[in-house]
Amino acid sequence: MATRVRPGNKRCAVIGGSGFLGRHLVEKLLDRGYSVSVFDIRQSYELPGVVFHMGDLCDKQALLTALKDVSLVFHCASPFPGSDDRALFERVNIQGTQTVILACIEAGVQKLVLTSSASVVYEGTDIKNGREDLPYAKKPIDYYTATKIQQEKLVLEACDQQKGFLTVAIRPHGIFGPRDPQLVPILVDTARRGKMKFIIGDGSNLVDFTFVENVVHGHILAAETLKSNSPICGKPYHITNDEPVRFWDFMSEVLVGLGYAAPRYHLPYALVYGLALLLWLLTLVLRPFVSFKPTFTPMRVALAGTHHYYSCERAKEDMGYKPVVSLKEGIARTVQSYPHLRRGA
Ligand SMILES: NC(=O)C1=CN([C@@H]2O[C@H](COP(=O)(O)OP(=O)(O)OC[C@H]3O[C@@H](n4cnc5c(N)ncnc54)[C@H](O)[C@@H]3O)[C@@H](O)[C@H]2O)C=CC1
Numbered sequence: 445m446a447t448r449v450r451p452g453n454k455r456c457a458v459i460g461g462s463g464f465l466g467r468h469l470v471e472k473l474l475d476r477g478y479s480v481s482v483f484d485i486r487q488s489y490e491l492p493g494v495v496f497h498m499g500d501l502c503d504k505q506a507l508l509t510a511l512k513d514v515s516l517v518f519h520c521a522s523p524f525p526g527s528d529d530r531a532l533f534e535r536v537n538i539q540g541t542q543t544v545i546l547a548c549i550e551a552g553v554q555k556l557v558l559t560s561s562a563s564v565v566y567e568g569t570d571i572k573n574g575r576e577d578l579p580y581a582k583k584p585i586d587y588y589t590a591t592k593i594q595q596e597k598l599v600l601e602a603c604d605q606q607k608g609f610l611t612v613a614i615r616p617h618g619i620f621g622p623r624d625p626q627l628v629p630i631l632v633d634t635a636r637r638g639k640m641k642f643i644i645g646d647g648s649n650l651v652d653f654t655f656v657e658n659v660v661h662g663h664i665l666a667a668e669t670l671k672s673n674s675p676i677c678g679k680p681y682h683i684t685n686d687e688p689v690r691f692w693d694f695m696s697e698v699l700v701g702l703g704y705a706a707p708r709y710h711l712p713y714a715l716v717y718g719l720a721l722l723l724w725l726l727t728l729v730l731r732p733f734v735s736f737k738p739t740f741t742p743m744r745v746a747l748a749g750t751h752h753y754y755s756c757e758r759a760k761e762d763m764g765y766k767p768v769v770s771l772k773e774g775i776a777r778t779v780q781s782y783p784h785l786r787r788g789a
């Protein structure tokens with residue numbers, strides 16, 4: 445039985461609030477006067493004003509406890525994208541998201557903002573200034589992407605203005621910033637092992653990298669714009685820095701900022717992709733005997749060697765989105781935030 449929450453209520457919940465994006469979102473929500481509950485399988489920090497609920501989003505009862513009196517839910521939980529655990533992705537991103545929707549409806553939540561990904565339309569080939577009307581990838585490049593597609597469809601289809609349950613999906617791309625556990629740490633680890641000497645392809649491919657505070661800004665704008673009859677109900681929105689950059693220029697700027705050499709030598713894209721594919725097949729065949737994780741997976745090679753940048757015109761038009769931190773400043777703040785990853789540290 446749904447208990448309707450009073451209008452104007454600024455109590456929200458962040459599912460996945462212990463993660464990189466989730467924690468930045470929680471911090472900004474607190475600044476803006478929201479009271480926040482975090483629901484996550486782990487607690488990674490403590491903050492005054494935040495109530496933590498430890499639990500798995502596949503557990504409806506645990507969710508219902510965390511969603512009591514909450515009017516707005518952000519769902520930004522996901523398994524690590526680099527994993528190849530198909531069952532885990534399906535359980536968390538598909539069944540788990542279905543459970544989140546059911547729990548929101550049962551708890552009387554009015555708005556659900558999903559963190560999707562621009563990669564739901566990416567198949568490993570060039571996308572230039574892609575808009576939201578591009579079809580979902582028919583051949584997603586990995587289980588992460590395949591299940592993010594299903595997740596986004598579930599959330600958008602659940603939008604029901606009659607029943608007062610409104611949903612929207614934010615599609616960020618290449619999130620970076622302080623405390624990111626993925627992009628900068630993987631890059632530095634690769635450099636420290638002497639493997640960041642090569643540029644895959646001619647180095648001219650443009651990609652979106654999005655500073656985490658812009659992603660947070662997009663989420664909060666969406667939540668505050670999401671009202672009955674608003675054009676954003678049930679729709680996906682690209683949120684990027686709106687400054688596509690050459691993939692290898694971005695990587696070089698971060699590397700040089702941290703004291704490492706920029707990659708210099710070019711390798712043909714098809715050769716590196718073919719080798720990465722071969723290596724990946726080998727890891728599958730040898731999995732019963734040895735386990736090893738190649739740095740250059742076919743997915744990473746595709747992301748590093750193709751154009752993939754997206755238009756955020758729709759977010760500008762429908763919710764007045766404009767990035768709040770430029771790419772240059774975002775990179776400087778990110779580099780500064782990783783003293784322990786500097787060369788020689
Ligand atoms: N990092 C990136 O470049 C991009 C990320 N995204 C999306 O943004 C969202 C946030 O990503 P990040 O903050 O980078 O990841 P993250 O790994 O730092 O955070 C994810 C959080 O979800 C939690 N979680 C995982 N499984 C759970 C479960 N079964 N129940 C409850 N909590 C669970 C984790 O404990 C973690 O705290 C994800 O949905 C991801 O798909 C989208 C585009 C790009």
Ligand SMILES: CC(C)CCC[C@@H](C)[C@H]1CC[C@H]2C3=C(CC[C@]12C)[C@@]1(C)CCC(=O)C[C@@H]1CC3
Pocket residue numbers: 525560561562563617618619626627630631634739740744747748
């Ligand atoms: C070893 C180097 C060639 C590359 C190091 C950097 C990569 C770890 C990152 C470059 C682009 C990133 C990216 C994602 C993860 C980290 C990178 C591969 C995502 C797959 C994260 C989840 C998404 O939704 C899409 C992202 C696209 C870009």
